[in-house]
């Protein structure tokens with residue numbers, strides 16, 4: 407090869423490298439389809455048998471014992487057969503493969519092997535689902551889609567809020583009509599308040615009463631006071647607000663009974679009371695007691711009232727969204743009972759494994775492991791449950807505080823009046839004077 411030709415080839419190669427790098431940075435999806443997907447698909451097909459054997463996914467069709475002359479020989483038979491897989495299908499920034507299970511295998515074996523698949527295929531994550539009996543679907547994602555999630559869009563109806571983006575690229579929607587009560591956990595600076603602010607800005611535009619319980623002196627929810635129908639800033643006020651809500655709930659029950667309805671949604675529009683969403687910031691403040699008899703009694707009363715609202719409120723249009731840094735049975739027996747009623751769960755990064763376990767453990771063990779792997783840099787990233795009982799990694803859209811505050815101010819006139827709650831809070835003020 408002449409020196410001119412060599413220089414030309416080197417120049418073309420350098421040019422390809424530069425263009426490739428530019429495409430990867432500015433058009434990651436194109437880069438994935440052109441370079442990443444073909445390379446990953448080849449790697450997957452080339453390594454499948456070996457990976458399957460090393461992770462106990464391959465089985466042998468021969469019995470584990472055989473005859474050698476007069477001797478019975480036992481051992482692992484050679485050449486186990488790897489499960490059959492489909493050709494890898496490209497998705498935006500990932501790929502999917504369908505695996506036909508060997509008789510006797512379950513998806514759990516594949517879930518255990520997911521980490522090994524991540525390393526063998528050099529991808530960000532592999533999720534295992536079973537769309538049909540006898541099949542598992544392996545979904546690989548090339549990079550973390552939540553690093554820079556796009557702005558998801560979705561049609562939102564009454565009592566639902568577009569919170570952010572799911573790992574799958576879909577919209578993360580919290581629908582309180584489908585899942586009436588929610589538990590949101592996360593260590594400090596993990597993104598809980600940002601999520602609550604997002605929820606408030608989304609619900610602020612709807613004919614819904616928002617009630618804030620913020621026993622950190624109202625520092626967080628006080629910012630949205632204009633759009634809140636009531637705000638309790640200490641546990642004493644929280645007890646007064648919960649008591650008034652329980653009385654309101656009983657009135658709603660009577661209205662439903664007289665109209666022969668099983669929920670407020672079966673009532674005619676004219677009779678239907680306004681839905682109420684109670685937002686609790688820092689649940690632990692409601693349960694902790696200072697050791698005095700009054701403190702203990704107040705905490706117990708608070709716990710009982712909250713539990714009653716959770717147990718009976720769903721059909722009566724009273725919804726709970728409870729957030730906290732730490733949720734554990736050490737806060738009192740009421741917490742575990744309350745958790746059972748909070749069907750929707752969101753778990754951000756947590757400091758103690760117990761809180762992730764408490765938030766997601768009763769629903770899905772794999773979700774607990776994924777929640778525990780969220781790092782301090784991944785603010786706003788959480789594991790959330792969906793209405794179908796599944797779970798997903800997701801990230802809330804960052805709603806700057808100023809934007810949330812100005813939205814709350816803008817829609818302040820839409821805050822429905824809840825006179826019973828106002829009276830209860832006013833009575834406390836009167837007692838103090």
Ligand SMILES: Nc1ncnc2c1ncn2[C@@H]1O[C@H](COP(=O)(O)OP(=O)(O)OP(=O)(O)O)[C@@H](O)[C@H]1O
Pocket residue numbers: 592593594595596597598599600601731785786787801802803804
């Ligand atoms: N979805 C998100 N995307 C990007 N950054 C986020 C997101 N959510 C939160 N953050 C960043 O993380 C910081 C801490 O979030 P936030 O105040 O919501 O945490 P927190 O869990 O409520 O903490 P604390 O318990 O101390 O109040 C925010 O200032 C914000 O910059």
